[in-house]
Each structure stands twice: as C-alpha cells, then as structure tokens.
Amino acid sequence: MAEPKILIVDDELIVIKSAERVLKSEGYSVEGALGGREAILKMGQNSFDLVFTDLKMPEVDGITLIRWIKKTKPDVGIVIITGYPSQDTIKEALELGIIDYVPKPFTPSVLLDVTERAVEWTKGKKPEEAKTAEEFPPAMAAELDRVIAQLKKKPGALIPVLQRAQEIVGYLPPVVQKRIAKGMNIPEAEVHSVVSFYSFFTMKPRGDHNIRVCLGTACYVKGIEGVLKKIQDTLKINVGETTEDRKFSIEAVRCLGACGLAPVMVIDQETYGAMSPKKALEKISQFDPTIIESASAEQAEEMAEKEA
Amino acid sequence: MDKVRANLMLCAGTGCVASGTPKVKEALLEELKKRGLDEEIKLVLTGCNGYCAEGPVMAVYPDQVFYQKVTVEDIPILVEEHFLKGRPYQKLMFKEPEKKTAIPRMGDIPFFKHQVLRVLRNKGLIDPEKIEEYIARDGYQAMAKALTEMTSEDIVKVVKDSGLRGRGGAGFPTGLKWDFASKVKSDIKYMLCNGDEGDPGAFMDRSVMEADPHSVIEGMVIGAKAIGAHHGYIYVRAEYPLAVKRLQLAIDQATESGLLGENILGTGFDFHLEIYLGAGAFVCGEETALMRSLEGKRGMPRPRPPFPAHKGLWDKPSVLNNVETLAQIAPIIMNGSEWYRSLGTEKSAGTKVFALTGAVNNVGLVEVPMGIPLRTIIYDIGGGIRKGRKFKAVQLGGPSGGCIPESHLNTPVTYEDIVATGAIVGSGGMVVMDDNTCMVGTAKFFLEFTADESCGKCTPCRVGTKILLDMLTDITEGKGKESDIETLLDLGRDIISTSLCGLGQTAPNPVLTTIKYFRDEYESHIRDKWCKAGVCRNLTTFWIDEKLCKGCGACLRACPSKAIIGEKKQPHKIIQEVCVHCRTCYEACKFKSIKILPAGFEGDPSELLGAAAAGEGKKGDLK
Numbered sequence: 001m002a003e004p005k006i007l008i009v010d011d012e013l014i015v016i017k018s019a020e021r022v023l024k025s026e027g028y029s030v031e032g033a034l035g036g037r038e039a040i041l042k043m044g045q046n047s048f049d050l051v052f053t054d055l056k057m058p059e060v061d062g063i064t065l066i067r068w069i070k071k072t073k074p075d076v077g078i079v080i081i082t083g084y085p086s087q088d089t090i091k092e093a094l095e096l097g098i099i100d101y102v103p104k105p106f107t108p109s110v111l112l113d114v115t116e117r118a119v120e121w122t123k124g125k126k127p128e129e130a131k132t133a134e135e136f137p138p139a140m141a142a143e144l145d146r147v148i149a150q151l152k153k154k155p156g157a158l159i160p161v162l163q164r165a166q167e168i169v170g171y172l173p174p175v176v177q178k179r180i181a182k183g184m185n186i187p188e189a190e191v192h193s194v195v196s197f198y199s200f201f202t203m204k205p206r207g208d209h210n211i212r213v214c215l216g217t218a219c220y221v222k223g224i225e226g227v228l229k230k231i232q233d234t235l236k237i238n239v240g241e242t243t244e245d246r247k248f249s250i251e252a253v254r255c256l257g258a259c260g261l262a263p264v265m266v267i268d269q270e271t272y273g274a275m276s277p278k279k280a281l282e283k284i285s286q287f288d289p290t291i292i293e294s295a296s297a298e299q300a301e302e303m304a305e306k307e308a
Numbered sequence: 309m310d311k312v313r314a315n316l317m318l319c320a321g322t323g324c325v326a327s328g329t330p331k332v333k334e335a336l337l338e339e340l341k342k343r344g345l346d347e348e349i350k351l352v353l354t355g356c357n358g359y360c361a362e363g364p365v366m367a368v369y370p371d372q373v374f375y376q377k378v379t380v381e382d383i384p385i386l387v388e389e390h391f392l393k394g395r396p397y398q399k400l401m402f403k404e405p406e407k408k409t410a411i412p413r414m415g416d417i418p419f420f421k422h423q424v425l426r427v428l429r430n431k432g433l434i435d436p437e438k439i440e441e442y443i444a445r446d447g448y449q450a451m452a453k454a455l456t457e458m459t460s461e462d463i464v465k466v467v468k469d470s471g472l473r474g475r476g477g478a479g480f481p482t483g484l485k486w487d488f489a490s491k492v493k494s495d496i497k498y499m500l501c502n503g504d505e506g507d508p509g510a511f512m513d514r515s516v517m518e519a520d521p522h523s524v525i526e527g528m529v530i531g532a533k534a535i536g537a538h539h540g541y542i543y544v545r546a547e548y549p550l551a552v553k554r555l556q557l558a559i560d561q562a563t564e565s566g567l568l569g570e571n572i573l574g575t576g577f578d579f580h581l582e583i584y585l586g587a588g589a590f591v592c593g594e595e596t597a598l599m600r601s602l603e604g605k606r607g608m609p610r611p612r613p614p615f616p617a618h619k620g621l622w623d624k625p626s627v628l629n630n631v632e633t634l635a636q637i638a639p640i641i642m643n644g645s646e647w648y649r650s651l652g653t654e655k656s657a658g659t660k661v662f663a664l665t666g667a668v669n670n671v672g673l674v675e676v677p678m679g680i681p682l683r684t685i686i687y688d689i690g691g692g693i694r695k696g697r698k699f700k701a702v703q704l705g706g707p708s709g710g711c712i713p714e715s716h717l718n719t720p721v722t723y724e725d726i727v728a729t730g731a732i733v734g735s736g737g738m739v740v741m742d743d744n745t746c747m748v749g750t751a752k753f754f755l756e757f758t759a760d761e762s763c764g765k766c767t768p769c770r771v772g773t774k775i776l777l778d779m780l781t782d783i784t785e786g787k788g789k790e791s792d793i794e795t796l797l798d799l800g801r802d803i804i805s806t807s808l809c810g811l812g813q814t815a816p817n818p819v820l821t822t823i824k825y826f827r828d829e830y831e832s833h834i835r836d837k838w839c840k841a842g843v844c845r846n847l848t849t850f851w852i853d854e855k856l857c858k859g860c861g862a863c864l865r866a867c868p869s870k871a872i873i874g875e876k877k878q879p880h881k882i883i884q885e886v887c888v889h890c891r892t893c894y895e896a897c898k899f900k901s902i903k904i905l906p907a908g909f910e911g912d913p914s915e916l917l918g919a920a921a922a923g924e925g926k927k928g929d930l931k
Contacts, residue, residue, distance in 0.1 A: 159584075216509055218671075254761070261361065271322065
C-alpha cells in the first residue's frame with residue numbers, strides 16, 4: 001500500500017484543519033470533508049484507506065456515515081472523533097465495527113498514535129484481540145450481551161456477570177473482558193482488576209474435564225500433596241494449566257468443605273473422597289483410559305534406565 | 309400419611325452424595341417397591357448429618373437405628389432384615405473400636421452421644437427442600453414472635469443477654485453489633501449473612517446451609533427487624549453449589565408462604581433476601597472486604613472506623629453475621645437468654661460447632677457446649693487417633709489459628725482460653741495431626757495459603773507473609789540458618805501489629821505457635837538437617853533397622869523407585885542413591901523397622917535413635 005489516504009469528516013473546519021496539519025507533517029495524505037454528505041460525495045470520487053469522523057453532525061450524522069461506509073466500502077477503516085462520548089452512540093459505533101476513537105479536543109500525539117494503530121489495522125495486521133474476537137462465536141457473544149443487559153442495572157452486577165460469562169465462554173480472555181466492560185460502561189481495567197483478584201475466574205481455557213484438587217488443611221494432613229503431584233506428573237501439566245489436547249486441566253482449590261472425605265478431588269461436578277495417587281489416576285482414566293497405561297509404561301522406562 | 313410406619317432419613321449432604329447417596333437412594337426406592345413396602349416406609353433425603361467420613365449414612369425412625377457406609381449391594385438384605393423380619397441389620401451399624409460390638413441406636417454412638425444440638429437441631433431430621441418440615445419443627449415461630457410481640461430493643465436485649473458471640477472467627481458479641489446498627493438512623497440498612505466459609509478444614513456453614521437453610525433465613529429476618537433493615541444478602545461461596553441451590557429454594561418457598569418479602573405475616577414488616585455468589589477469595593471473609601465484593605469490586609478490606617454498623621455496604625449501615633451465628637438466633641428468641649446461657653461459660657455462652665477432621669477415627673461435624681476440654685472432643689467424640697498413632701497437635705482456626713500440643717489438651721474451648729494458647733477458635737475448624745506431621749511443613753502450608761490469599765493492599769501482609777514463607781521453605785529444604793527462628797518471631801510480631809485486616813493480623817499465628825510448642829523441630833531442621841517426621845525430603849535418610857526387619861517384603865513391594873533390596877525373610881536394605889525419600893516404605897512397614905535419620909546420614913545410628921526414643925518418651929505417651 002502506498003501513502004495511506006485519510007479523510008477527515010467534521011462539521012467544524014478548525015478540527016479538519018488542525019488534524020490535517022498534524023497528519024500531513026507525518027507524511028500522510030489527508031483530505032477534509034465538512035459533514036457526512038460531503039464525505040459520501042468525496043468517497044465516491046476517490047478511494048480512502050481511513051476515515052476519521054465526528055458523530056454529531058447536521059443532516060448526515062456520523063453513525064449514518066459509518067453505516068454507509070460499512071455497507072458500500074467495507075475495507076475502509078473508521079475512527080471516530082467525538083467531543084461528547086455519549087456511551088450509547090459510542091457503543092453503537094463500536095458495534096458497527098469502528099477501529100478506535102479520538103476524544104475531542106485531542107493533542108497531536110494522541111491523534112498520531114491512533115492513526116498509526118488504525119493504519120496498521122487496515123493493512124491487515126489486526127491486533128491479537130481482534131483475531132480472537134473473530135473466533136468468538138456470534139451466538140456466544142449474543143448470549144453474553146443478553147446477560148449483561150439483564151444484570152447491568154443491578155448494583156454490584158460485575159461479579160455475577162463475570163460468573164455467567166465464564167459459564168458461557170468457559171473462561172475470560174481479554175476479548176470477553178472488553179466486551180463486558182463495554183456492555184456495562186465501565187473501564188476495562190476495572191473488569192480486569194476483578195477477574196485477576198478472584199480465584200474462581202480464569203483467563204486460560206480449561207480442559208474438557210476440569211480436575212479440582214482440594215488443598216485444604218484436612219486434605220493436606222491426609223496426603224493430598226502426593227495425589228496432586230501424581231496427577232501433575234501423569235498429565236504433564238501444572239496447576240492452572242491445560243493439557244495440549246485440551247482434555248484435562250488442573251485447578252487447586254482452597255477447601256471444598258468435604259473434609260470428612262479428605263483427601264478430596266473433584267472432576268467436573270463429581271466429588272471423589274479418600275483419594276490416593278493410584279485411585280486418583282483411576283478416576284481420571286475413566287475419561288481417558290490411556291492415562292494409566294502411559295503412566296505404567298513410563299515407570300517401566302524409568303526402571304530400565306535405573307537398572308542400566 | 310398414617311400408613312407410614314418408618315422413615316428412612318438418608319443423608320444427601322455433599323459428603324454423602326460423593327460417597328454414593330444418589331445410587332443408594334435409587335436402589336432403596338426400587339427395593340421397597342419390589343417388596344411392597346413403598347407405602348409404609350418413606351425415604352427422606354436430609355441435609356448433612358455431619359458424620360461424613362462414614363457416608364452414606366442413614367437413620368431409621370422411629371427406632372433411631374443408625375446405618376453407615378450403606379452401599380447399593382447392601383440394600384436387598386437391609387430391607388429384608390430390618391423391614392420385613394424386623395431385625396436391624398448389624399453389618400452396617402457403628403462398631404465399637406475395641407470390642408467390635410454393634411451399636412444400633414444413633415444416640416448411643418459416642419460420636420453423637422456427647423453432642424448438644426442447637427445449631428444443628430434439624431440435621432438429619434428434615435428434608436431441607438421442604439419448608440413444611442422446617443415449620444413442623446417449630447420453624448419460623450421465633451420470627452413470628454419477634455415480628456409480632458417484640459420491639460427492636462427487645463430483640464437486641466435478648467441476643468445481648470444471651471452472650472452469643474459471632475461464630476465466624478473473631479467472636480464479637482452479636483447483640484452488641486445489632487445494638488450499634490439499630491441505633492444508627494438511615495433510610496436504608498442491610499442485613500447480611502457471611503456464607504463465604506473460606507477456612508480450610510471448616511465446613512459447618514456448608515452443612516447448615518445444606519441441611520437447614522430456613523434456620524439461616526429466619527435468623528436474618530429477626531436480625532433485620534432488630535436493626536431495621538429491609539434488604540439482605542447471603543454471600544455464599546460458589547464452591548458450594550448444593551448450599552446455593554437449597555438456599556435459593558428456601559428463599560423461594562419462604563417468599564411464596566409470606567414469610568419473606570413484602571408485609572411478612574401481615575405485620576407490615578418487609579424483608580427482601582437475595583443470594584450473592586462469591587468468587588473465591590479468602591479475604592472476603594473479612595467484613596469490609598465482603599461488602600466490597602458484594603458491590604462487585606475487588607474484595608479488599610478497608611480500615612475501620614467507620615465500622616460497617618455506620619458505613620457498610622454501599623456506605624449504608626450494615627450488619628454481617630456468620631451462618632452459624634444466625635442459625636442460633638431462632639432458639640434464643642424462643643427460649644430466652646437464660647436458656648442459652650445454661651450451656652457454655654460466662655464469657656463464651658452456648659454451643660459451638662467444630663469440624664473435626666484429620667488424623668482422628670471419627671471425622672465430622674460436632675456441636676458441643678463451649679468450655680469442654682479439647683481432649684473430650686478429640687478422644688471421646690473423635691475416638692482418638694487413627695491407626696493407633698500418637699497425637700501430635702490439633703490445629704484450630706485455620707490459617708489464622710495455631711497448633712496446640714498435647715500438653716495443652718485440657719484447655720477448655722472458649723474464646724479466651726484458646727487465644728491464650730496462641731491459636732483462635734476461628735470458625736471452628738479442628739484438624740488433628742499425628743506424629744507423621746512435620747510442624748515446620750504445617751506452618752509452611754498455612755503461609756503458602758495466606759501469602760497466596762493476601763489481597764496485597766497493605767505491605768506488612770503482602771510482603772511479610774511472602775518473606776515468612778520463603779524462610780520456612782528454606783528451612784524445610786535444608787537451607788535454614790541459625791538466626792531464622794528469631795527472625796521469624798520478630799517479623800511475625802511486626803506483621804500482626806501493623807497489618808490492616810484480620811488476615812494479616814493472624815497470618816503469622818501458625819508460625820508463632822509451632823515455634824512456641826515445637827521449637828525443637830525447627831532446631832533439628834536447621835541444625836541437624838533432620839525432619840524427624842520424615843516429611844521434608846531433603847532432610848531425611850530412610851534406614852532399615854536389620855534387627856527389627858522380618859524380611860516380609862512389604863516395603864520392597866511398596867517402593868516406587870525400587871530402592872529396596874533383600875531376600876525373603878532376610879533383613880532388607882535401602883539403596884540410598886536410588887531412594888527418593890517418598891516415605892512409602894515407612895508407611896508400609898508393620899514392624900517399625902524403618903527409621904528416619906538426618907539427611908546424608910551414614911554409619912551406625914543407634915546412638916542417635918536412642919536419643920530420639922528418649923526424647924519421645926519425655927513427652928509422655930497418650931492413652
């Protein structure tokens with residue numbers, strides 16, 4: 001791609017002029033359009049890579065312009081410039097698929113920063129989260145949005161929303177956290193701060209079968225450490241990790257309240273008491289019979305090595 | 309209804325469900341039907357009975373016969389013997405450990421005999437999913453009394469006079485808490501229940517919520533009336549799905565019956581109750597942290613004052629009570645403060661539920677009057693130490709508590725006496741440890757917990773616990789220094805005096821108490837590189853005493869790394885280079901011929917072992 005061509009759309013000339021000045025100094029090719037109508041006309045004549053647009057404009061407003069661009073020129077990247085980031089309009093724009101937004105008034109460095117990212121994005125080097133976003137099935141996203149809409153009015157809703165989100169998606173990757181932040185109109189940092197605080201939330205995908213090992217006192221006294229070590233050695237993963245085939249994951253929990261049965265392990269929803277390393281492997285092997293075989297084969301190998 | 313001649317109360321608590329209750333239930337229903345008994349014998353699924361280790365457990369009423377470890381295979385014979393032939397089935401009864409004679413009646417079994425049930429009054433007697441059964445056991449009468457006959461001041465006075473103290477850990481007088489909140493003027497107040505049972509080794513709250521959810525709700529309505537709250541939350545751990553399900557069911561049923569919600573019992577009093585699921589953070593047991601979590605934020609504590617009675621949830625006056633505390637309220641309102649005070653001591657009135665676990669024979673929930681000695685709980689109710697091993701310590705109060713040695717077993721369980729030992733009553737977790745437990749390792753275990761669960765807000769707790777943990781780890785790995793013990797003590801005291809909340813203020817307790825009572829163990833770890841319990845791998849040498857070895861081969865078969873050699877009936881030997889110090893042989897040997905020596909020990913250990921044996925003798929054997 002040659003020089004990225006940028007169109008600045010605003011109903012105030014001063015905004016167009018100042019943006020032009022900043023961007024041209026960095027070697028971008030820039031044109032301006034006073035309002036949505038003019039923008040549509042200009043885009044019909046020339047092709048642009050990137051459009052910066054205001055939202056509040058007379059006649060053809062920003063949202064209408066974005067819809068038109070998305071429909072007729074879907075390859076053009078869109079960034080919004082707005083002085084009154086009303087949550088609803090921004091949310092709407094985000095849903096339409098804009099890349100980013102610049103708050104008004106802006107400093108040259110902010111504008112350049114956003115421009116650089118947006119250019120990268122239109123070149124096809126989409127950022128990591130955008131890629132994941134594509135893998136995130138629309139149905140899941142819809143369900144997530146429904147949950148957010150249903151709970152967001154209640155005070156203290158973030159934790160219940162996250163709990164439901166984890167039920168729906170299985171884990172809480174950045175893309176999900178962002179969606180929740182947007183949906184609830186709270187900073188992403190706040191969502192992340194809660195996710196990272198509570199042990200119930202995980203940012204890594206879990207296996208088909210989640211093995212939760214109780215590290216409570218009673219289980220400790222009765223030897224859960226040996227059980228955990230055996231499971232880790234056999235599955236070759238640590239606590240908090242998932243096997244490569246995504247079949248199993250191990251999680252350490254602080255007391256399942258089933259101390260009478262210590263040491264205790266839970267696979268999915270099923271609780272198993274009085275575990276020993278051997279019994280634990282037997283329980284796990286019901287989901288994958290090769291577990292025990294490979295474990296004993298390994299032992300034989302080790303023995304052979306030692307004998308040699 | 310009048311046809312029913314017997315009720316089978318089958319436990320459906322988390323423990324028994326894991327041990328097989330669902331299958332046993334199906335088998336029982338089928339068998340009763342097959343024998344044509346399904347009309348006259350009724351099966352009821354109850355909440356947690358407390359005797360989890362022997363589950364699934366079932367009590368037969370009216371004859372009170374108690375069956376344990378019931379399996380699907382036992383069902384046909386059990387039904388035939390007991391219900392057709394009228395002969396209770398001995399095989400599944402509790403057996404006296406010594407004489408092996410069966411004890412048929414539940415009330416005669418030592419585990420149950422010494423208990424006084426107030427909090428657990430309905431355990432195993434009602435179906436927790438049916439509000440009618442709770443009401444039939446005088447449920448909601450106390451609430452009716454409180455709402456119709458008593459003023460807010462009356463309620464506060466009765467609870468104050470009863471001497472009831474918060475059962476969640478700190479033991480703050482419940483009546484006083486209610487008094488503070490009731491005097492604050494505010495249009496909105498909150499009545500909250502702490503069901504975030506985070507102490508590892510404690511599960512009484514889970515049991516109450518599963519077995520008797522309405523008792524918690526009733527306590528909350530009474531508390532709400534006392535302080536003038538119309539909204540409430542029960543904060544429950546997400547790790548307790550069954551408790552959540554039953555509480556929700558109970559709330560729905562109570563609301564339908566007009567016992568919750570608008571205009572309760574036509575008295576004009578409103579109380580709306582919701583469940584809030586916790587997300588797994590130990591610090592949320594602290595009241596200000598729990599309230600932050602209810603607001604949907606990171607559950608971090610804040611300095612007090614202002615106390616929650618003035619500024620709590622969403623800065624409104626709030627009262628937070630523990631599940632067990634709330635379950636005590638209804639009987640106190642019904643029977644009065646004098647009745648409550650008839651058990652327990654002056655400063656620690658009433659009963660307390662303990663979760664007795666670890667190396668004892670009878671594991672489970674026990675409710676006892678406060679003030680009885682620890683020894684009674686461990687030996688009379690708990691049936692002594694498993695496998696005839698020696699008692700070493702009892703850990704009270706979870707990660708905030710401490711380890712109490714044999715010499716202090718006559719300590720009465722009251723808030724004051726337990727604190728004097730360096731431990732705390734806490735929420736009532738009581739984990740018994742035998743001589744297979746390394747006390748340095750135990751302290752390390754708890755510090756791993758607190759260092760991990762420290763929320764990070766205040767430095768003494770965040771950094772201090774980590775340093776304590778690192779030092780303990782070094783000691784258990786053989787890298788301990790002579791000065792470490794003093795540093796641990798100093799740092800521990802500093803953390804206690806400077807931390808923001810209860811988590812940090814109690815986190816060093818496991819270290820301080822183990823040093824206080826088991827300093828010799830720390831010293832042998834540091835100086836002799838010797839973990840006498842054989843737990844710390846770097847600090848052991850396993851050695852077979854040839855004079856004692858019978859050559860039975862048990863150790864040889866058990867050894868996972870094939871480090872043991874020897875002919876049958878000839879003394880065996882451990883190849884030290886191959887040994888991974890896993891301790892399996894030590895457990896396997898029936899002749900106590902395997903000895904634990906310091907790391908890297910070579911030569912003749914008889915002198916060392918002689919000294920060790922003499923040391924053990926000094927502590928005194930336990931009968």
